[in-house]
Amino acid sequence: MSTSSKRSRQLRARRARLRRRARRKAAVAKLSPALHALTTSALALPGIAGSASAATPISEYTAEYGYSQYREDALPSSKVAPGQERERYEIDIHQLRLAAPLGQRMDVTLDLSHETMSGASPWYVDFDQQSGRVVQVMSGATIDDRRTDALLQGTYYFDRSTAALSGGFSIEKDYRAFNVGIEGTREFNEKNTTLSGGLGASFDQIDPTQDPILAPDRPGREDKQSASIFAGVSQVLSRSTAIQGTATYQHARGFLSDPYKRAVVAGTPLPDRRPDQRNQLALLARLRSHFEALNGTLHADYNYYLDDWSIEAHTFDLAWHQSIFDLLRVIPSIRYYSQSQADFYAPFYFAPRGDGLRASDYRLSPFGALSYRIRGEARIQLFELDLGLNAGYERYESDADLAFGRVTTENPGLVSFDLFSIGISGRF
Amino acid sequence: MSRLAALLLLLGLAATSLPGCASVRPWEREILSRRDMAWEPDALEAQRRNHIYFSKEAALAGGGGGGGGCGCN
Numbered sequence: 001m002s003t004s005s006k007r008s009r010q011l012r013a014r015r016a017r018l019r020r021r022a023r024r025k026a027a028v029a030k031l032s033p034a035l036h037a038l039t040t041s042a043l044a045l046p047g048i049a050g051s052a053s054a055a056t057p058i059s060e061y062t063a064e065y066g067y068s069q070y071r072e073d074a075l076p077s078s079k080v081a082p083g084q085e086r087e088r089y090e091i092d093i094h095q096l097r098l099a100a101p102l103g104q105r106m107d108v109t110l111d112l113s114h115e116t117m118s119g120a121s122p123w124y125v126d127f128d129q130q131s132g133r134v135v136q137v138m139s140g141a142t143i144d145d146r147r148t149d150a151l152l153q154g155t156y157y158f159d160r161s162t163a164a165l166s167g168g169f170s171i172e173k174d175y176r177a178f179n180v181g182i183e184g185t186r187e188f189n190e191k192n193t194t195l196s197g198g199l200g201a202s203f204d205q206i207d208p209t210q211d212p213i214l215a216p217d218r219p220g221r222e223d224k225q226s227a228s229i230f231a232g233v234s235q236v237l238s239r240s241t242a243i244q245g246t247a248t249y250q251h252a253r254g255f256l257s258d259p260y261k262r263a264v265v266a267g268t269p270l271p272d273r274r275p276d277q278r279n280q281l282a283l284l285a286r287l288r289s290h291f292e293a294l295n296g297t298l299h300a301d302y303n304y305y306l307d308d309w310s311i312e313a314h315t316f317d318l319a320w321h322q323s324i325f326d327l328l329r330v331i332p333s334i335r336y337y338s339q340s341q342a343d344f345y346a347p348f349y350f351a352p353r354g355d356g357l358r359a360s361d362y363r364l365s366p367f368g369a370l371s372y373r374i375r376g377e378a379r380i381q382l383f384e385l386d387l388g389l390n391a392g393y394e395r396y397e398s399d400a401d402l403a404f405g406r407v408t409t410e411n412p413g414l415v416s417f418d419l420f421s422i423g424i425s426g427r428f
Numbered sequence: 429m430s431r432l433a434a435l436l437l438l439l440g441l442a443a444t445s446l447p448g449c450a451s452v453r454p455w456e457r458e459i460l461s462r463r464d465m466a467w468e469p470d471a472l473e474a475q476r477r478n479h480i481y482f483s484k485e486a487a488l489a490g491g492g493g494g495g496g497g498c499g500c501n
Contacts, residue, residue, distance in 0.1 A: 064471075064472055066472040066473070066476065068476055070480065093476060095472045095475065095476065097471060097472055111471075111475065113475070113476075190452075190453065190454065191454070192451075192452055230490070230491070232491075234467075236452045236460060238452065239452055239456050239457070239458075239459055239460065240459045240460070240465075242460060242465065244467060246490050246491050247490070248488065248490045248491065250488055280488045281488075282487065282488045282489060282490030282491075283490055284489070284490030284491045286467060286491075288465045288466075288467070290459045290462060290464070290465055292459070297462070297464040297465060303487065303489060303490050305486075305487035305488055305490075307486075307488075309486075311486045311487070313485070313486060313487035315487065315489075321464035321469070323464065329464065337481075337485060337487070339485060339486050339487060342486070363484060363485060363486055364486060369485070375473070390470070390473075392473065394477075396484075398484075415484050417480075417484075419476075419477075419480070421473070421476065423470075423472060423473075
């Protein structure tokens with residue numbers, strides 16, 4: 001095929017695509033003059049969950065696929081019990097997102113993910129008298145598991161409001177969770193202010209794999225329920241800057257322990273035992289600001305967390321989205337996290353606590369974490385398809401020395417990992 | 429709970445006082461409509477990262493509901 005005929009075919013396809021888009025936008029514009037005025041800026045002020053549009057339904061079919069490899073570092077021999085050097089967790093993650101308009105005022109999104117996991121995980125922490133060090137004892141056998149997660153969300157668009165319903169599940173060999181949610185947004189002040197709010201609930205059941213030899217006292221089938229509520233406000237500050245604040249509260253009750261972990265009490269490893277209730281509060285503040293002279297956008301997020309297990313945490317996340325000729329985008333970013341310990345946590349216990357609680361899980365220990373990310377994105381017009389490609393890498397390292405406060409004994413099980421990801425998306 | 433109630437009250441007050449502080453018209457929203465101005469420009473990446481942090485840290489990430497738990501180790 002000659003170059004000129006190929007070019008004219010591409011041009012015809014592009015015109016057809018533009019006509020189709022124009023028809024869809026015109027259909028949306030019939031809804032109201034206000035929506036018509038905003039058709040070209042439908043992405044402004046997206047909702048709390050980060051959906052593409054708070055004001056209008058999506059006008060194109062979208063399919064996105066992502067593949068990621070999560071690899072935890074093996075623990076150094078100085079941090080594990082003798083002979084316990086094992087590969088830690090490795091997870092392969094497949095993600096698929098499909099979104100479609102449904103009539104003139106609705107759209108629907110389906111998120112699917114499938115993970116395959118393998119490797120050893122921390123079991124309990126002990127004091128090694130030979131070396132005089134606190135060491136991690138790992139799970140004996142390699143864990144092999146799969147997790148499938150699905151979430152379906154439908155959103156209805158009123159003139160200045162949205163209402164969304166969602167439902168989903170997460171299933172593993174030994175764990176099932178079902179969740180439902182409802183959320184809404186309301187725009188004010190010529191769409192410069194958006195209030196958001198929502199409710200969610202999750203019903204989880206764990207049926208631990210039994211090990212009569214190593215853990216004859218492992219719990220049987222247990223349940224957990226959680227309910228959450230959030231409220232937020234987004235505000236446009238200028239033509240190129242917007243901020244958002246959100247408060248999220250979650251209450252969980254039921255079996256909140258980890259059936260696969262133990263804690264050493266007076267020299268004996270006993271099953272992990274945590275309170276049967278937890279109240280959590282998260283306050284999130286976000287800023288998005290575009291710098292025209294640099295053709296780049298700053299993302300700054302801060303999350304404050306507090307719960308009634310006495311854990312307080314701070315998360316800072318900074319990202320710079322550098323556009324290059326509007327076809328490529330390079331996004332370097334950095335994240336810092338610090339948490340204090342749960343009040344009943346200890347690496348190990350010399351004597352039982354009065355309330356019978358015990359946990360030496362590194363996730364309840366005091367630590368800080370630093371992660372660096374780099375991501376690249378490219379957009380390509382391929383006939384009628386608006387194609388997106390992306391690739392990213394993240395390095396995450398946690399350490400007691402990175403925590404805000406002073407930590408006397410570092411949990412030896414703290415995790416560091418690499419995350420590689422690639423993705424492809426298409427709009428048509 | 430009292431902290432939460434105070435915070436919700438604060439958010440409400442902020443929301444009612446904000447209308448006076450911006451005057452960006454619909455036709456001035458070209459920059460705000462850029463993909464890199466979205467709160468979460470890539471939903472898949474946000475889901476993946478939030479799930480990993482949720483599995484490895486104690487904190488709950490703010491920003492909304494949705495999604496279930498897991499038996500993550």
